[in-house]
Amino acid sequence: MENALAQVLHYLVLLEKRKGVFFLVSLATMTALIVGVYFLPKKYQADSTVFIEKSVINSLVQGMVVTTDIRDRVRVLRQAMLSRNLVESVLKDLDVDVRFKTEGQLQGYISSLQNRTEISVSREDLFRVSIVDQDPRFAQNYVNTLINKYLEQNLSASRQETYGANRFLQEQLDLFKKKLDEAEDRIIQYRKQQGIFLSIDEGAIIEDIKQYHRDLDGIAMELDRQKARRERLVAQLKEISPQVSIFSEQGGGVSRIRSLENRIKVLLLSYTEDYPEVIRLRAELAVLKRSMGSGGGGSLETRSVNPLYQDVRQQIVTVEGEISALEAASERLKNMIAAREKELKEVPENRKTLGVLIQQRDSIRNTYQDLLTRMGRAEVSKQMEIGDKAATFRVVDPAILPTIPISPNRVRLIFMAIFAGAGAGAGLVILLESLDTSVKKISQLREMGLEVLAVIPQMTDALVERKAQMRDRIIYVSAGCYFGMILCLWAAEAFKIKIF
Numbered sequence: 116m117e118n119a120l121a122q123v124l125h126y127l128v129l130l131e132k133r134k135g136v137f138f139l140v141s142l143a144t145m146t147a148l149i150v151g152v153y154f155l156p157k158k159y160q161a162d163s164t165v166f167i168e169k170s171v172i173n174s175l176v177q178g179m180v181v182t183t184d185i186r187d188r189v190r191v192l193r194q195a196m197l198s199r200n201l202v203e204s205v206l207k208d209l210d211v212d213v214r215f216k217t218e219g220q221l222q223g224y225i226s227s228l229q230n231r232t233e234i235s236v237s238r239e240d241l242f243r244v245s246i247v248d249q250d251p252r253f254a255q256n257y258v259n260t261l262i263n264k265y266l267e268q269n270l271s272a273s274r275q276e277t278y279g280a281n282r283f284l285q286e287q288l289d290l291f292k293k294k295l296d297e298a299e300d301r302i303i304q305y306r307k308q309q310g311i312f313l314s315i316d317e318g319a320i321i322e323d324i325k326q327y328h329r330d331l332d333g334i335a336m337e338l339d340r341q342k343a344r345r346e347r348l349v350a351q352l353k354e355i356s357p358q359v360s361i362f363s364e365q366g367g368g369v370s371r372i373r374s375l376e377n378r379i380k381v382l383l384l385s386y387t388e389d390y391p392e393v394i395r396l397r398a399e400l401a402v403l404k405r406s407m408g409s410g411g412g413g414s415l416e417t418r419s420v421n422p423l424y425q426d427v428r429q430q431i432v433t434v435e436g437e438i439s440a441l442e443a444a445s446e447r448l449k450n451m452i453a454a455r456e457k458e459l460k461e462v463p464e465n466r467k468t469l470g471v472l473i474q475q476r477d478s479i480r481n482t483y484q485d486l487l488t489r490m491g492r493a494e495v496s497k498q499m500e501i502g503d504k505a506a507t508f509r510v511v512d513p514a515i516l517p518t519i520p521i522s523p524n525r526v527r528l529i530f531m532a533i534f535a536g537a538g539a540g541a542g543l544v545i546l547l548e549s550l551d552t553s554v555k556k557i558s559q560l561r562e563m564g565l566e567v568l569a570v571i572p573q574m575t576d577a578l579v580e581r582k583a584q585m586r587d588r589i590i591y592v593s594a595g596c597y598f599g600m601i602l603c604l605w606a607a608e609a610f611k612i613k614i615f
Contacts, residue, residue, distance in 0.1 A: 126545070133544045134587070138594040141540030145601055148532035155528075157520035161254035162245030163262055164512035192242060193234045196265045202228055205260045209253070228257070251517045258514040266510075284490045291483040298476035305472060324455050331448045338441045345434045348427055355424045375400045391425045525608045533601065 130137050195201075202225050206212045215221040228246070236242045244262055248254040379396050386393060557567055 126541070129544055129548050130541060133547065135590055136547065137540040137544050138590060139540075140543050141536040142594060142597050142601075143536075144539040145532050145536030145598075148535055149529055149601065149604070152523060152525055152528045152532065155523040156249050158247050158249055158522040159251035159254050159517040159519075160245055160247045160521045161251070161258045161514040161517050162243055162512075163258045163510060163514040164241065164243045165262060165266075166241055166509045166511045192236065195268075196234060196244070196261065197229045197232055199225055199229075201261070201264055201268065205257060205264055208260055208264075209256055211253070232261070247521065255514045255516050262510060262513075284486060288483070288486045288490055291479060291486060295476070295479045295483050298472070298479050302472050302476060305468070320455055324452055327448050327452045327455070331445060331452070334441050334445045334448065338438060338445065341434055341438045341441065345431060345438065348431045348434060352424065352427045352431065355427060357424050372400060372403055375403070391429050395425055526605065529601070529605045529608060533605070 199222075203212070203221075206221075206225070206228075211224075212221055215224060231246050231248070233245045234242060235245075244258055246254050246258055248257070375396050379393060379400070382390060382393050382396070388394075557570065561567065
């Protein structure tokens, strides 16, 4: 720290010793640089902001129409706006192209404009165009004309694209309509030649056969289930007695007969004579009447049909009927499968050809219907482009005439000139001091190994000393005043105060 401080003090002593040289070089350098700053050309910046406004109609018809995506337009914005043809068209409108004698000079100037034109995009709906030029009027006109030209070309290109799409779709629509008519005519002519009026779909026949086989498998499973049920019922019937004994008092026989007859009448209101309960009651009634006719007293034993036996027999009859119906259905399905397989084998070649013609006709028809749908969407898209309903480029901040230059920055350059001048003066003083080889201190002699015998003190003259002091004052005052003028100039530039 002490060495650094000593070094600084040493340099300050050097500057004080050669103050004339320091102030002269420093101020001369500052003056030259500041004068040079004022000879630098002024540059002005003009800019304009464009807003891409989306229409509400665009969201309402979303999915129904096809419009150019805003993001695609913004993505190619710089390439489209700074194209050579567009910039050249702008120069022609501004009558700038006449300044150049050769085509090479014009193309070089166009390249310069392309490099100096800045296009910045904010979000997806805002972009800004700016340029820096020495002529403020040209900068303003160039930016505004460039944006207007681009917007005109963009709208025109979008409309031309829409019209072109409509023309293409209409041409394709006419072409496929003609193909569809020709396909229909070929089918009609082929039907007349071959005498075919119904087309056979082999796929449908195969699907029918598969379905019949599935139904046949279901019937076979149900048939096995019914046969197993019949076997169980037969085995159960063998274990049941066909008749049961009935014991009754003879005196109550008449009332019993009337009771059975009434029950039979009630059952016949809902069932037929074959109903198991009706059969059982009639058998019991017959036995009771026979026993009443034979006479006798006391308890009377009669034999009657077992109702459980009759019920099991009736279930067996029902199951056998189901089995017969399933076997008949199975036989019918087998006959239908055989018939369909025979029909499939006997499909003539001309009917296959007819199927191919119909498939071709259906394919052309589907394409034609799709083209009709797209044609309707294209028509709506065309009307939107004509009415400019999809999206609107709106200039929200047009370029105005710039009055304050952005370059050169005189405040910063004057400040840099002050430091550069001071550095040049200090550098020259240090250089002169390093070139001076005279002995200035006794310590230098001792470092050289020389013995100091005596030291002669410096003799000063009061008159000479006063003259030197006066000269130093003049130097300090003059340098201070001159430097003060430089600071005033810097302050004037910083606070935009006009001096000249």
